[in-house]
Amino acid sequence: MSRTDHIQNGEWSDDFSYDYYRQLIDTLETRFDLRTLSAYPEYRSNSSRAAFVRHDVDVCLEEALELAYFEHELGVSTTYMVFPRSPLYDLEAQRDILLEIQALGHEIGLHCDLGIRTTRDRAERPASSEGGLGPAERATIEESRSRLEALGVGPVESLSFHRPAEQLLGGPPAISGMINAYSSELLSAYISDSGGRWREGPPIDSVRAVSDADSFQLLTHPVWWGHEHVQPIDRLDAVAEKFDVTNEGVYDELVAIYPSLATRLEHPQLS
């Protein structure tokens, strides 16, 4: 059940429909209490079994809002991590969407890109004691949090990293006073749909296979999900039409999310 089990085979991307998502949430709720990430300290003190459903909003806020409404219908509150420095959306211009997601009962957390990608980056940025973060990374986190809080979402209490470098995995429970979604405890039983696939196989099976975990974290990216199942590459390709892919930052970000999109963007006749 850990991140490193069952990686080699059985990747699964057969159903990103809301109907499947509802079944996934139902399955989680039979085993765990669903909590937002900021409730993590409270869960730890009362020793209940809790699942934390987190959404990293990497592509656009509209899809996050749609999922937020669907979850509201299901009666669950989850954590939406938004990315103030995203090249793909403008939080300041779309502040109303953020407040709408929050008004539906969900938590708004901070999604942060520290830009640490390579071994060389790591060598150039010496780790400090807390979570392998140096002064430059801490300043980036603080600046991003200030930008998000300036939009009126209240104090931001949870943090996840965008495309986290290895050194950020299994960090401390909190960073800069925020719950760290990549802490070792929150990764102990963890599955995600990163890259448009579940590496461990169907997520409902993964949840059913959990026997002794006290906590469970489920990460989804709203871009993959919709009322009908669509293959992730097709979904992202359709979304990419809204963007100016001649902008290098936009292109790089979309291709980093799903590398084979590059072929589609360069040869649109293949789509």
Ligand SMILES: [Zn+2]
């Ligand atoms: Zn991300």
